[in-house]
Amino acid sequence: MRSEHCVTRNHIQVFHNRVLPSGPQRIRFRTLVYGSMLPLIVWAGIAGFLGYFFDPIAPMVLCGLFVTWIALGFTLRRRRKHSVRCSLYGAFxxxxxxxLDGF
Incomplete structure (x- = not known):
């Protein structure tokens, strides 16, 4: 598999098996987001609930945690010599x- 095809495929297969191409092909960011709709909807609902019933700072803290984990994952993948595209998609x-492992 070429380096530009190196992206995290497992999480998409868990939620939407038909989204992925049949073989190792370049996956666009739109496909990655489409395959991740369930976690995005769940966390958007949680952030909306926190913002509505609690202080608006609560969803900002939640988004900050996600950004921190994505940045950490990106950095760790770049240190393992993955491409920028692979690191970004894989971290996201x-x-x-x-x-969603806790649910």
């Missing part, structure tokens, strides 16, 4: 996949 996908 891994955070969304890992965030």
């Amino acid at each position: 996908g891994a955070v969304l996949a890992g965030s």
Whole structure:
């Protein structure tokens, strides 16, 4: 598999198996987001609930945690010599996949 095809595929297969191409092809960011709709909807609902019933600072803290974990995942993947595209997609996908493990 070429380096530009190196992205996290497992979390997309968990939620939307038909989203992925059949073989190792370049995955666009739109496909990554479409495959991650369930975690995005769940966390948007939680952020909306926190913002409505509690202080508006609560969703900002939640978003800050996500940004921190994505930045950490990106950095760790870049240190393992992944491409920028692979690191960004992998970090984004891994955070969304890992965030629903508790549910």
